[in-house]
Amino acid sequence: MQKILKVAQREYIETAKTKTFIIGILMTPVIIGAIIFFTSRISGDKAGPRPPIRVAVTDISKTLAEDIKTSFDDYNKRNPNRQFLLQRFDVQQDANAVQIQGKAKLRNGQADVYVVLDEDILQGPGKIRFYTHKPKPANIDAFWTIESLFRKAVENRRYEMEELDRKLLARLRNVPIERLEIGAADGQEQVQSQAHSIVNMMVPFFFMYLMFMGMVGTGQHMLSSIIEEKNSRVIEVLLSAVSPFQLMAGKILGLAGIGLSVTALWSAAAFAAARWQGLNVGVTPELMVYFVIYYILGYLLFSAILTGIGSVCNTIKETQSLMMPVMLIFIIPMIAWFKLVQSPDGTMARVLSFVPPVTPMVMILRLAAGSNVLFVEIGASIIVLAAAVLVVIWAAAKIFRAGILMYGKKPGLFEILRWLRQS
Amino acid sequence: MNAVTLDNVCKSFGQVHAVENLSVEVPAGSVYGFLGPNGAGKTTTLRMIMNIIRPDSGRIEILGDGQIEQVKNRIGYMPEERGLYRKMTARKVLAYFGAIKGVNDKELAQRVPHWLQRVELADWADKKVEELSRGMHQKLQFAVTVINDPELVILDEPFSGLDPLNQDLLKNIILEMRNEGKTIIFSTHVMHEAEKLCDFILLINKGKLILDDTLDNVRSRQSAHTVSVELEGDTAFVENLPMVTAVKSEGKRLDVTLTDPDTQQFLQALMQRARVRAFEVKVPSLHEIFVNLVAP
Numbered sequence: 001m002q003k004i005l006k007v008a009q010r011e012y013i014e015t016a017k018t019k020t021f022i023i024g025i026l027m028t029p030v031i032i033g034a035i036i037f038f039t040s041r042i043s044g045d046k047a048g049p050r051p052p053i054r055v056a057v058t059d060i061s062k063t064l065a066e067d068i069k070t071s072f073d074d075y076n077k078r079n080p081n082r083q084f085l086l087q088r089f090d091v092q093q094d095a096n097a098v099q100i101q102g103k104a105k106l107r108n109g110q111a112d113v114y115v116v117l118d119e120d121i122l123q124g125p126g127k128i129r130f131y132t133h134k135p136k137p138a139n140i141d142a143f144w145t146i147e148s149l150f151r152k153a154v155e156n157r158r159y160e161m162e163e164l165d166r167k168l169l170a171r172l173r174n175v176p177i178e179r180l181e182i183g184a185a186d187g188q189e190q191v192q193s194q195a196h197s198i199v200n201m202m203v204p205f206f207f208m209y210l211m212f213m214g215m216v217g218t219g220q221h222m223l224s225s226i227i228e229e230k231n232s233r234v235i236e237v238l239l240s241a242v243s244p245f246q247l248m249a250g251k252i253l254g255l256a257g258i259g260l261s262v263t264a265l266w267s268a269a270a271f272a273a274a275r276w277q278g279l280n281v282g283v284t285p286e287l288m289v290y291f292v293i294y295y296i297l298g299y300l301l302f303s304a305i306l307t308g309i310g311s312v313c314n315t316i317k318e319t320q321s322l323m324m325p326v327m328l329i330f331i332i333p334m335i336a337w338f339k340l341v342q343s344p345d346g347t348m349a350r351v352l353s354f355v356p357p358v359t360p361m362v363m364i365l366r367l368a369a370g371s372n373v374l375f376v377e378i379g380a381s382i383i384v385l386a387a388a389v390l391v392v393i394w395a396a397a398k399i400f401r402a403g404i405l406m407y408g409k410k411p412g413l414f415e416i417l418r419w420l421r422q423s
Numbered sequence: 424m425n426a427v428t429l430d431n432v433c434k435s436f437g438q439v440h441a442v443e444n445l446s447v448e449v450p451a452g453s454v455y456g457f458l459g460p461n462g463a464g465k466t467t468t469l470r471m472i473m474n475i476i477r478p479d480s481g482r483i484e485i486l487g488d489g490q491i492e493q494v495k496n497r498i499g500y501m502p503e504e505r506g507l508y509r510k511m512t513a514r515k516v517l518a519y520f521g522a523i524k525g526v527n528d529k530e531l532a533q534r535v536p537h538w539l540q541r542v543e544l545a546d547w548a549d550k551k552v553e554e555l556s557r558g559m560h561q562k563l564q565f566a567v568t569v570i571n572d573p574e575l576v577i578l579d580e581p582f583s584g585l586d587p588l589n590q591d592l593l594k595n596i597i598l599e600m601r602n603e604g605k606t607i608i609f610s611t612h613v614m615h616e617a618e619k620l621c622d623f624i625l626l627i628n629k630g631k632l633i634l635d636d637t638l639d640n641v642r643s644r645q646s647a648h649t650v651s652v653e654l655e656g657d658t659a660f661v662e663n664l665p666m667v668t669a670v671k672s673e674g675k676r677l678d679v680t681l682t683d684p685d686t687q688q689f690l691q692a693l694m695q696r697a698r699v700r701a702f703e704v705k706v707p708s709l710h711e712i713f714v715n716l717v718a719p
Contacts (some may be wrong), residue, residue, distance in 0.1 A: 002525070006519070014508070017510075099658065121591035229506075232506040233506030234507055235500075236475060236504055237500070239473070240475070240500035241496075241523045243495075310603055319447050
């Protein structure tokens with residue numbers, strides 16, 4: 001045990017001193033912060049210039065031409081660098097013939113969008129039909145604007161026909177809502193903006209992401225540490241002092257310390273940032289306890305897999321091909337997080353909770369999402385996870401024992417299976 | 424008592440038999456030289472003693488224990504593949520390996536500077552390992568091996584890569600350790616080193632044991648058969664003496680191989696027939712013995 005601790009201590013100190021570690025620990029929050037900051041800036045900037053968009057129109061009802069023109073002229077006046085060019089295709093005799101003509105224009109690129117208003121658009125169930133041909137993704141925003149301009153033209157006309165007062169309608173529809181978080185005691189009420197509720201929804205994701213980064217980030221250190229020991233040939237000297245199992249256990253333990261330090265630091269930073277922004281993040285001590293339990297088990301599982309991978313490879317490059325399938329599994333909850341947060345007790349969440357590599361991430365997501373996860377479910381998932389940890393550590397120890405001294409050739413699957421059978 | 428016992432140990436890698444039915448007993452307190460040409464199985468044997476690779480069959484006992492993990496703190500092993508943490512300083516590397524070999528902090532505070540001094544690296548103590556030269560690296564590696572004051576020291580090719588001055592430094596330390604009663608096993612294919620240090624010689628070739636004896640026995644058994652003589656007058660009769668099997672003349676000197684180790688009888692026979700100017704019982708160097716035994 002003493003030897004394991006000594007190995008762990010060295011692993012911790014030497015990893016914490018490496019540049020990649022220091023850069024990683026500082027840069028990750030900075031990068032995340034920068035991304036959030038710039039996305040909000042960029043998405044606010046909608047009025048960028050774009051080439052004019054040609055809108056072909058056929059109004060079968062023959063009643064709205066003026067309204068549409070006013071509506072578009074109005075827009076063009078307000079947005080001189082984001083013009084729409086209106087082209088009218090009026091129906092002479094045959095409505096169908098005109099539409100065929102219009103669609104042909106669209107196909108040979110003389111128009112960007114072709115809009116047809118049905119004959120009974122004002123009174124009946126008619127539609128505004130919006131034709132496109134291989135639309136450019138860059139124009140999607142503009143298409144939405146066109147849709148709303150047409151809708152507005154039709155709406156205005158309908159108000160007039162029904163003789164309704166628009167101002168009255170606006171007043172009737174306006175029901176102000178204020179979101180307030182009351183705090184622990186009276187007098188701590190705080191107004192919550194839309195952003196606050198989005199942040200609250202992001203909390204479970206943040207927890208899961210923290211767990212993901214904690215596991216994967218330290219995993220990288222595990223790989224480079226093993227590869228370094230193999231390449232510098234220090235491994236044989238080490239094994240003359242400690243057993244392979246002690247070495248592996250020490251490494252896992254030392255890097256677990258690194259992972260916990262990092263996650264503690266990041267969550268403290270995130271918590272402080274949330275406080276500073278006046279957000280009241282609902283984190284209970286219970287959730288923290290679960291986080292630590294799941295993190296430790298998940299980390300043990302992941303790092304044991306990596307020790308196995310690291311010990312059979314000679315360079316970081318070689319590890320990458322073996323890392324791929326492992327990473328794919330871990331990506332599942334990262335992709336599915338939104339659905340998991342919205343239905344934390346759904347079938348997918350329940351099933352993924354018992355798939356050991358992703359158990360910790362999914363469970364912490366569900367718990368942080370405030371679902372009523374049954375206590376039995378928590379217990380069972382921890383048991384399944386712990387069992388997986390034991391099996392994987394057992395296998396990893398054997399692969400580590402045999403692989404660590406192999407230089408040059410990477411062993412095949414059969415050779416690895418043979419190692420597992422050996423005592 | 425034996426420091427190391429190998430009993431019928433076998434190891435093969437694929438089709439190659441690296442070590443075949445090797446049985447050796449290394450008595451405590453001896454200096455044991457594992458000799459053999461490149462690829463003879465020396466390193467494989469030492470690695471099996473350290474349980475770094477496992478034998479296919481046979482039994483290995485080390486410091487009276489079948490379980491090496493129990494006694495690792497009492498062993499110092501310097502592998503053929505040298506390596507240390509490149510980013511750590513010499514001092515820290517030494518302290519770390521001391522610590523994982525069970526030396527407590529108080530002891531380390533004394534031993535680390537002592538050994539840095541002893542291998543003449545005191546001035547480099549706070550340099551990173553990657554900044555040291557190859558020879559320094561090697562000396563630091565040796566210090567790492569003995570930092571735990573081991574009862575049993577196993578050195579795989581300890582002299583390779585060292586200049587003559589550093590070779591002497593290392594030799595002196597090894598002799599010192601022998602005087603302290605430690606057991607030392609080392610492998611080499613440079614014979615004159617073994618000659619100066621060893622009590623026992625083990626010679627293996629292609630995984631098979633060829634010779635396992637004390638250095639004195641090896642020498643006397645081999646040497647007694649060759650005598651170098653210089654005679655006055657006609658020397659043709661020597662060939663016809665009954666105890667002579669071969670004569671090789673080099674100028675005036677005759678190198679005579681005898682059937683019997685009793686050289687005195689041969690001397691008597693010579694004196695009866697001619698004046699003897701010089702008579703020397705040849706002590707072949709280990710180098711010659713090695714070449715004789717190993718060459719195909």
